[in-house]
Amino acid sequence: MARQSMREEIVDAAVAQFHSKGYNAAGVKDITDAAGTPKGSFYNHFESKESLAVVALERYGASRRLQDLAASDIAPLVRLRKHxxxxxxxxxxxxxxxxxxxxxxxxxxxxxxxTIRTGVRESLGHWASMISGALVEAQQAGTVRADLDPEKTARFLLNAWEGTLIAARSSRSGDAFDDFFDTAFGTLLAPHSEQAQP
Amino acid sequence: MARQSMREEIVDAAVAQFHSKGYNAAGVKDITDAAGTPKGSFYNHFESKESLAVVALERYGASRRLQDLAASDIAPLVRLRKHxxxxxxxxxxxxxxxxxxxxxxxxxxxxxxxTIRTGVRESLGHWASMISGALVEAQQAGTVRADLDPEKTARFLLNAWEGTLIAARSSRSGDAFDDFFDTAFGTLLAPHSEQAQP
Structure with a gap:
């Protein structure tokens, strides 16, 4: 039980250290120091920093609240925007x-x-499939353009989001988020209307 | 003249090393080894790895062929796609x-x-402004939706591209590029047509 708890503390510390410093800049000692565990105990729990990174990726993925994308008590396009x-x-x-x-x-x-590449690919794939599910429902509700391929559009949106984060970090401003919401929700997903015609 | 050449070799090696390994994983010794220069000579040319990174970013930016986005002998939307x-x-x-x-x-x-954040922000800003210029011309030519804000759309497209590269690397496939071209050019930028109505 104590061991389990130490393992969990290392994973939590790894998520925080990898997230704030990056993979290469966050050393095993940084992670065990942050977890308050001796560095020597690390290899009792993990084969390598690489294998810890995959577990950290899963834990981080679980914090993305992807289940909210399937919450049927909220209109699907509203869910997507709230996400x-x-x-x-x-x-x-x-x-x-x-x-x-x-x-x-x-x-x-x-x-x-x-190992990490596979983790990233699977994380993005699962995330895109949850976005796609909300898009399908929104198309049925008539709030998203009916002629969009939901799976393709979901992957594109997620990629656009990842790039948006890079721009927001580089400018330390929310302008890139405005670009994302206005273009994705205001234009790409919006059903055609007479008013929007050029 | 010899010094200038050594400096140039260090910058070229830095672009290649930073690009293939990442900033933290590419050490000054990796860079000087790749340049075939003694590590000790590095600080005759650069104050720090960080200041070299900014020069490397400029050199990399110059290789993006942004001038092609303004080549007026090619139709603007064709230019953008070719880019x-x-x-x-x-x-x-x-x-x-x-x-x-x-x-x-x-x-x-x-x-x-x-220092590096500023370099990234300026690189993205210049790139987006070149994309925006092509979008304005394409709108005038009637090949891009007239109701799009060209600057906002340019920044969004560039961010979507950066995220697309992450997806392509994680899957080691060109699927994410197909998503980008189909969604950006086939849907987002495309002028409305009767046929595309839902």
Whole structure:
């Protein structure tokens, strides 16, 4: 039981350290120091920093509130917008720092670790499938353009979001979020109306 | 003259090392080894790895062929598509690795270095302004939706591209590029037509 708790503390510390510093800049000692555990105990719980990174990615993914995308008591397009608003607010609260751990690992380590690359690919795939589910419902409700391919559009939206976080971090401002919401929700997803015709 | 040449070799090596390994994983010794220069000579040319990174970012930016976005002998929407096709082909040729140095620095180091963050912000800003210029011309030519804000749309497209590179690297496939081209060019930018009505 004590061991389980130490393992959990290491995973929580790893999420925070990887997220704030990056994969390469966060050493095993940084992580065990942050967890308040001896560095020597690390390898009782994890084979490598790489294998810890995959567990950290799963724990981070579970904090993305993806289940909210399927909450049928809220209109699907509203759910989708609230999802990205939650993610935006989290980044604003962090002073526009940290971004998304999944995207960060994708940019920094995906080329160099097949294990982490697989974790990133699966995380993005699951996330996109949840977004796609909300898009399908929104199309049925008539609030999203009916001629969009929901799976393709979901992957595109998620990728646009990951790039938006990079822009927000580089400018330390929320302007990139405005670009995302206005363009994605105001234009891309919006059903055609007479008024919007050129 | 010899010194100038050594400096140039260090910058070229830095672009390649930062691009393939990432900022933190590419040490000064990796860079000087790749440049074939003694490590001790590094600080004759650069104050720090950080200041070298900013010069590397400028050199990388100059290789993005942004001037092609203003080439008035080619139809503006064709120019824009060819620009992203050039970037896509470069990544395909690299085995879906490396991504964009600007986005990589944004994800890995923007939070930790004001100097590099400024470089990333300015690089993205200049790039978006070149995309915006092509969009304005395409709107005048009637090949891009007239009701889009060209500056906002340009920034959104560039961010979507940066995220697309993360997805392509994580899956080591060109599927994310198809999502980008189909959604950006096939849907977002496309003028409304009767046929596309839901």
């Amino acid at each position: 990205f608003e939650f993610l935006r607010d989290e980044t604003v609260d962090a002073g526009f720092a940290r971004g998304c751990l999944i995207g960060n690992f994708g940019a920094e380590v995906a080329d160099h670790s097949e | 992203f096709e050039f970037l896509r082909d470069e990544t395909v040729d690299a085995g879906f690795a490396r991504g964009c140095l600007i986005g990589n620095f944004g994800a890995e180091v923007a939070d930790h270095s004001e």
